[in-house]
Amino acid sequence: MLILPNVTLMKVLLQQVVINDPRSAFHGSTKDILIADGKLLRIDDAIEMADVRTINVEGAVVSPGWVDPFSHFNDPGTEHKETLESGAAAAAAGGFTTVFVIPNTKPAIDTKSTVEYIAAKSTHLPVSILPIGAVTRNTEGKELAEMYDMRASGAIAFSDGIRPVQSAGLLVKALQYVKAFDGVIIQVPDDTSLAPHGLIHEGIISTRLGLPGKPMMAEELVVARDIKLARYADSHIHFTGISSPKSIEYVRRAKEGGLKVSCSVTPYHLFFCDEDLLNYDTNLKVNPPLRSRNDMLALREAVLNGWVDCIATHHQPHDYDAKVLEFEYAKFGMIGLESAFSAVHSVLPDLSSEQLAYLFSINARRIFGIADAIIEEGSAAEITIYNPDESIKFDKAMIQSKCHNSPFIGQELRGKIIGVVSGIKTSFTHSR
């Protein structure tokens, strides 16, 4: 069946929206924005125009389009969990105009042809989908994949995704290799030789629950090691899904030392901690695992202090049969695109709107070298429209993903997505 995307070519008029783009002269002002032909045609106090689709929502804020630098769309290979179409719909519902998809597909995104498959299949979708090429063939961590060729075909960055590169020797070569074309390597920091059977964070809760623990050191060792490798190779590494306050400290010191090191955290590491696992909820089984309450609070503090560059959803759809199981047998990961903003905004109400724009958009655009999406007249239309103050009860109806493995279902959250515009394509969840 062909799924028709929510795409329109007509003109859109956003009325009385607050512009949230610290780089724009309009930052902080309330304006009307006329969008046509994929451009922000006019920005003015009040625009009168017939034959336009008018969006007028009380309290609406416009930000440069949000970027999720780490999502799993399972396409090709496990399309019963997600496809590029359903993933794109989920991204639009979550306010993202750009999503990086990880290469843990079947076959893996490790050649030009898979990169091109994703690019070709995504052109008509409501958001930009940018493939992350594998560092190694079939993400097996053995031989380097053809990264030069993949980059030339549109791979945005390189990573072995949820199977991070273990060998230091191989990773340093990869870092050197991508330097030639300003590539960035993304790592989920995890030394899999430490507690290979670990299911949750090793600590008081894992001990009390009788579940094999995974020490925080498994993450910190890789962060510390890979920073050294990036220094040696003089290349750029981006850590994603960081959960340890110590990792943040290492990244911070590396940045102070002038190294090309950056990092993302997930909404769920900010929202949940291992205490939430007391009921063995498999939707909370993720890797890196949910840490202790103090670690979670320290991570929130780190975001507030500006030590974290991006929010990455680590969206990982799993069908009922992969999650409604004994905890040990359930798969790792949760979906996260639709709930990302509301989750972060709910636990970090003190985050300024400028910080939100940097975390969700501007930093990722700078780190990975994608169009800056500045909100000015004549710029390409690449925007997210949201209402930070509206409360929602997150429910299944808000999920566009094929899977419902989300512990946010039923949570009262703050912040609602109104819509996204990506070039000539618009998607609105809320219009009048």
Place this chain on the structure above:
Amino acid sequence: MQLSTKHLLGIRDLLPQDIQTILDTATQFKEVLQRPIKKVPSLRDVTIVNLFYENSTRTRISFELAEKRLSADTINFSSSGSSVSKGETLLDTVNNILSMKVDMVVMRHSASGAPHFLAKHIPAAIVNAGDGINEHPTQALLDAFSIREKLGTLEGSKIAIIGDIMHSRVALSNIYLLKKMGAEVMVAGPPTLIPKHMAEAFDVKVEYNLKKALEWCDVANVLRIQLERQNQVLFSSLREYNLAYGVKKSMLDNLNKEILIMHPGPINRGVELDSDVADSHHSLILQQVENGVAVRMAVLYLLAGRGES
């Protein structure tokens, strides 16, 4: 008398009065088991399935005997030779069995939290007969029953749990129970077999020296080395384990007091326990097995709601 919970998933969820109730009820059933006719009609209309996803000899027999002594109807299921080997999920298997009108499920499973998962999805009462490295609540109850029988009380008694703490559901259930009942607990063994956060998680003493542990305790509960559950090298050889942590008769003879030796079975003779210790007057091992039936009768009886007056 009734329990505060519908299931027995673990000692973690029990209140001290629940434990007291179970132990007191078990005392009555132990008396029943001494009679010429060892059977009572208490669970005559109750059907129980024994669902064993993992091998077991003594626990399975003990549950089955307890059920039969209570006149329950029983069905036995083991994962080998069943539809599980054809790939059926736990939930499907159990729902199929329940649709044949079964009231209680006794389950052993290799995954921690499996009975908790089941409890969220099915209406029957569940008794955990051991889940992964999490809990084995009826073992802890029968251990407590046996200690109480010998020492008169659990409160203030000093219990050392010795051996492979990391892979032992018996250890965890015992710790929960003993702490709730006011006993002092020490865990002892090689550091590679003791979870790093033990002391903070449970307020127990941690000891790496066997001799010191034996000198401290009133009761030594010696655990089986879980050879089947170790997927990493945690000690170099069984010989070396016996050298450092095997309980030997000479050690007990050199103590200036009498201590009791317990073991949940099956024993690896010559590894964690030498034969002359297992068979000595210190040993409570066979009493534990005997008490197991009475304790399990008490648990089934109370969960079936028969404790209500």
